[in-house]
Amino acid sequence: MADITVPLLDLKAQYGPMRDEIRAVMDEVCDAQWFVMGPKVQAFEQEVAAYTGAKHAIGCASGTDAILLALMAYDIGPGDEVICPSYTFFATGGCVHRLGAKPVYVDIDPVTYNMDVNLVREAAAKCKNLKAIMPVHLFGQCVDMTAYRTLADKLGVPLIEDAAQAIGSRDETGAMAGTRGDVGCFSFFPSKNLGGFGDGGIITTNDDGLAAKLSILRLHGGKPKYYHSIVGINSRLDALQAAILSIKLRHLEAWHQGRAKNAADYSDSFAQAGAATTGAPDAGSLPIITPAAAGSGARHIYNQYVIRVPADIRDGLREHMKDAGIGTEIYYPVPLHLQECFAYLGYSEGDLPVSEAAAKESIALPIYPELTAEQKAHVVETVVSYVRQHAPAAVGS
């Protein structure tokens, strides 16, 4: 298998079969010369609302802006506290900071990597000015939305879903991400299951008033144009992105299925090789922990397939995989509470031990839908042989 290569993501494999369809719609936009907002954006917003089941979908320039706008819509600012995970992409906490508010970082559940709702409850009790709770559906797996909804209602604060990685994910009731929180924030960064040809984002909500406010906030807060009762930002979705995303949305369910099949194949192969499936490895199992499958009713869309190996071999494994032609990534090497820019918050190492361990042990494998059986076998074989050789102590211990 020496000459098989497996990039972390192969967008060319996705583009090839839909090239003509996409070029045609790009031509349409070029001929119309309507590049910002407009009918293509409106059509895509309606399609996302229909796909997710949310009442409203409001396009914007990125997933980061979706979060920023959602926080702005709730007037979150200096002195306010927002609970969010530390083990996430930077934007989750960065947006809270940018508005002058304080991110309150909470640890994750070791099996799902999602923010632990019981720890959120404890953290909320210590907050003096809590204004929102923002869980992240990490890697494409929903948090327990029933527990989060109940807690947010009890605390009387909005529940903002960072659903950047989770378009099409379903929670334990079967509801789509972005429909049971007060607002859902999605990203169309190219590596997402639904990725554009550049940046893009969308915000979902069932609240008419909030939708109206969000659609003004993304246009500098002007309504009518040039008349401003509130201050917003420039965060518009481009017509080209919307047109391309509309085409891609038609293929999204098939891509989700492809990713789920790849995840199941990986997990089966690792289990056959003696790996632990979820949680801590049992004595005798190979120390490779595969992702927890979604519970009944739920759907994991596997934006990422992240395994865990002992911290002392993780970086070596990554190098070894690179040498074997396999792309990997570390999501995320430094949890937000330990980032230099957040030192002012006063966290130190050991404060969020589960996030810190995940940052040292996790490694994301290629999971894109077009992976071939040969590529998957090469990935599994490369991981297993390295772990067997370098972490033998755990084998049969």
Ligand SMILES: Cc1ncc(COP(=O)(O)O)c(C=O)c1O
């Ligand atoms: C969890 C999470 N939140 C927010 C974002 C921000 O989205 P974008 O890159 O579109 O700004 C991302 C995207 O990478 C993400 O993964």
